[in-house]
Amino acid sequence: MPELPEVETLRRGLAEHLVGRRIVTVELRLPKLVAEGRLEELEGATVTGVRRRAKHLLIDTDRATLLVHLKLAGQIALRRADGASLAVGGHPVPRFDAPLPHRSTHLILGLDDGSRLYLTDIRHFARVWVLPAADAEARLAALGLGPEPLDPAFTPRVLAEALAGRRRPLKPTLLDQTRVAGLGNIYVDEALWRARLAPTLSAGDLDTERVERLHAAIRAVLHHAVTEGVAQVLDGRAAPGTSFPAVHGREGQPCPRCGEPVRKARIGGRGTYTCPSCQPVEHT
DNA sequence: AACTACTCCTGGAGGC
DNA sequence: TGCCTCCAGGAGTAGT
Structure with a gap:
């Protein structure tokens, strides 16, 4: 995967363009991508924040949190309605400027401004969880993750x-x-x-x-x-x-x-x- | 506690 | 060009 810097870079790009957007469509192409929860819950939800913990990406909405782990080969790209790239990160295959969706694109979220978020993973290892915010926190807590190395508290x-x-x-x-x-x-x-x-x-x-x-x-x-x-x-x-x-x-x-x-x-x-x-x- | 092997998959690179 | 083998930015599980 995508290690900490790749996920953090992605987080920053997504936060800039995704917060405040409303998710209007959800297209799931690989059902096993969803480890827990139902993506349909996100239809109509507004993105309130984008966070990172270790290599996990958390997209918070007013209805649920979308927790994403890209594992070895996951990639997320946010494209404007006209196809221009707004944010991209993760595994570099397919190329960041390749046409989307790719045949290994497993999830497409359509936003209210016509932009689309594509989750692509050629190796099918990436997983997402759709959870109530508190459950997302509990799931992360259960992993017993160590300190964040870029946090000032990491001495x-x-x-x-x-x-x-x-x-x-x-x-x-x-x-x-x-x-x-x-x-x-x-x-x-x-x-x-x-x-x-x-x-x-x-x-x-x-x-x-x-x-x-x-x-x-x-x-x-x-x-x-x-x-x-x-x-x-x-x-x-x-x-x-x-x-x-x-x-x-x-x-x-x-x-x-x-x-x-x-x-x-x-x-x-x-x-x-x-x-x-x-x-x-x-x-x- | 900690090691190894194995699992989930496909694509790209390098050898021939 | 094609075929083959190996390897891969992760991490959980099982067996020793």
């Missing part, structure tokens, strides 16, 4: 507490949404590279200085992705001539910091990219 101390006592390696620990919310495979690799930490280091063994480095790196990588708009154009692999991602998807290419070839390994079942020189495996 080095909070990160230290999230990692304390964990014997698993950093990579799977940081992917665990109950430790830190919103990180995914790309941004974990980028943050660890930036912090010069090997993904195999035991999470609970980091000293204060390393925790502070990791904290700063997580914030910097996410903040950069959101503010520089890289989250909107990122296509899962490094484009030639660009500086992001620094290591993810760049096996064999020179580390931007030291020139050593980037190495790919499998850690916790996930493709993991590191600079073996910048991220030494020695511990303590």
